[in-house]
Amino acid sequence: MLHYRPRALQESEEFDMLLYRIMIDDKTNAFLNNSKLQLHIAMNRQVVFTAHGFIRLDYSLLHSMIASSLTYLVIVLQFNQQTPSLDFNEATSEVSTTAVPFFPTTTV
16 A cells, blocks of 8 residues: 655655754754744654554555455445346246247148
8 A cells, every 4th residue: 555645745754854863963952942943843743653664554544444345345245146046947938839840841
């Protein structure tokens, strides 16, 4: 399953991660004491649950699971529909049993 993310959103997340790394590695605490950067971190805090980094565990996963289940259910219901069975005796009883000669007889 691929998850489409716009380029601007991806670049924004990369910028935030870079800023977090710089703030953690800062020995002088100049970045940590900056009120604008503190506000930026507080406003952009995101909690993302993933399955070992492969897929995000969010509503899009739930939506795709429900869609797949419903699709499977529709297919199963279509295959389980009762089709009318043909009884050979019923089918032959309605057919006319008049004998028709294969070769026409000729009279002289």
